[in-house]
Amino acid sequence: MADPGGLAGGVRAQRGPARATVSDIPYRYEVSHSAAAIQQGWGALEPGEESADTVSVAGRVMLLRTQGKVAFGELRDSSGTIQLFAQAGATRDYEAFVRLALGDWVGASGPVVRTRRGELSVAVRDWVLLAEARRSFGDKWRGVHDPETRFRQREVDLWANPATRRRLEVRSQVVRAMRERLWQAGFVEVETPILNPVPGGAEARPFVTHHNALGTDLYLRIAPELYLKRLVIGGFEKVFEIGRLFRNEGISPRHNPEFTTVELYWAYADYQDMMALVEALVAGVATDVLGTTALVYQGRDLDLTPPWRRATMAELVEEHTGRAVSVATPRSELAALAAEAGVAVDPSWGPGKLVAELYEKTTEGQLWGPVFVTDYPEEVSPLARPHRAQPGLVERFEAVVAGRELANAFSELTDPEEQRRRFAEQAARRARGDDEAMALDEEYLRAMEYGLPPTAGVGLGIDRLVMLLTDTANIREVIAFPTLRPERPGTAPGPGA
C-alpha cells in the first residue's frame, strides 16, 4: 500500500525497535537440507533420539513456543515445515533466539533430533537472523482473509494461506507440462511482438501505448494469431507461443486485463485434427500435474478424459431452447428468438451473429462439458476457413468446460482474397461504431499472398485451465498479481499499516 509513514510509525510501535542492523545480516547462508528433505530423510528417528547428522535449514519462523530454558520454533521454507528445538546452554545466543518475531527469516544448524514428544526437529546449535519481519503476517491461526489484502500483498497471502502457494505452483507445473508435451509433439516455441502497430487476431479493444523515437502509437497485442500464421507461411510447420495477451475490457471473476494463453498453429492439419490434439493436451496436462483427468470443479464432477463430446452449435442451441435454428433461418425469426432470450439485438447483425448471440445467451453457460462446440457462423469468424460442406458456416470449434470457453480453434482461412473480403466486412462494422471489430492488417494480407498451407490453429486460456485444475472460481486466485485499481495513500487496509 502507499503507506505514508506507516513503516516509521505503526510497525515500529507494534514490533518494537529494530533487532538487527544491516551489518548483522550475512550475505549468504549455506542450506544443506530443505524442511521436506529432513522430514523424509530422518523419519525413522525414535522419540528422544538424536542423530549424528548436522544439517542447516533456512526459512521463516512461523510459530515460536518458548518455555523458559527451552523453545520450539516452526520453520517454514518452500518445501514444508520443520521444528527448531532450542535450549539454553546448547543454542548459541539463546536469549536472542527466543526474542525472534513471527515471520523472521533465520538460518539454523544443528543435529537432527526427534523430541521426546515425537516432533522431528533441528536441535539448534548455531543460528543467524537472515531478515527481520517488521510487519506481521496476520493471525497465526486464522491468517489473512481480506481479499483486497490477499491480492494486493500477495507476499503476505503466500505465507498466511498455503493454498495460494499451491495454486501458483500448479500454474507453473501446467505451463511446464504444456511446453513439454508440445515440444514432444514436434512444436517449436516462438515469441512474437507484444507491441503491435495493428492489434489483430481477435475482436477486442486494445491498450494503446506510444513509442517516442518512432513517434507512433503502438498497441499491446490482443492475440498473437496473425504473427504465428506468418511464421507458418515462413516455413515453421508446427509453432506455439505461451504468453500474455492484453485486452482493454471489463474485469470480472473470469477476466483479467492481462491473461495468458497458449496459441499453436499446425500446418497440413484441420480443425478435426485440432480437436484430437486439444483433448489430448488438456487431459495430458491434467495427468502430469494432478495424476488424474477426473476432477471435481465447484462441487461438480468434471471428467476431462478423451474423447470429448463433439456437437454443432446448432444442435446445442436446439437442445437448450427446443428451437431448430441455423444461419439459413429467416433473420426476423432469429432476431425475435434472440430478443426473447434477452439479447439486445443490433439491427446491423446478420443471421450468423444472431445465432452466435443466441448460443452464448442460452446455451454456453449451461454446458458443463467438456464439449467441442463446432461449426460457427462465418459472420462471427473472420479468420476461419469456410466449412467444406455447410454454406454460411466455418470450420471452427470452441472447447467449453464448466460453462466457459477454454479454447477457440479453426481450420485457418488461407485464401488472401477471401481474407481481404472478411477484413472489409469488419471495417464496415468498425465504421458503424463497433470498436471491437477486427482491424485490417495489410502486412498479414501481404504475407498470405506468399501462400499459407492448410493449417489448423488454436488458442487456449492457461489461466482458465489452471482454475479448472485448482478448483477455483476467481481468476485472480491463479494470477500472482491480478490487476486492481492502483492504491492511493491511506485508502487500502492491510497488515502492518
Place this chain on the structure above:
RNA sequence: GCGCCUCUAGCUCAACGGCAGAGCAACGGACUCUUAAUCCGCAGGUUGGGGGUUCGAAUCCCCCGGGGCGCACCA
C-alpha cells in the same frame, strides 16, 4: 459502465441508535519437551474519508474512495 453487498485494533471478528469489545499478534514477566503451548500483567481505535439527521451515530441518510459479487463485455 450499472446494481447489490462490504470496510471496526497489526490480523480474525463482536457490538447494529445509548460507556467501542474479544481472541491472536505486539509489549513486560513466569516456565527445561512444546504442537494455535500455558499462565500473569500491560498497551493498542479519528469504527475507510467527508457531510447530515439526532439529546446521543460504528449503527440511520447523502457524497467520495477501496474491495467483493452480479449484469454488461469478453477468453
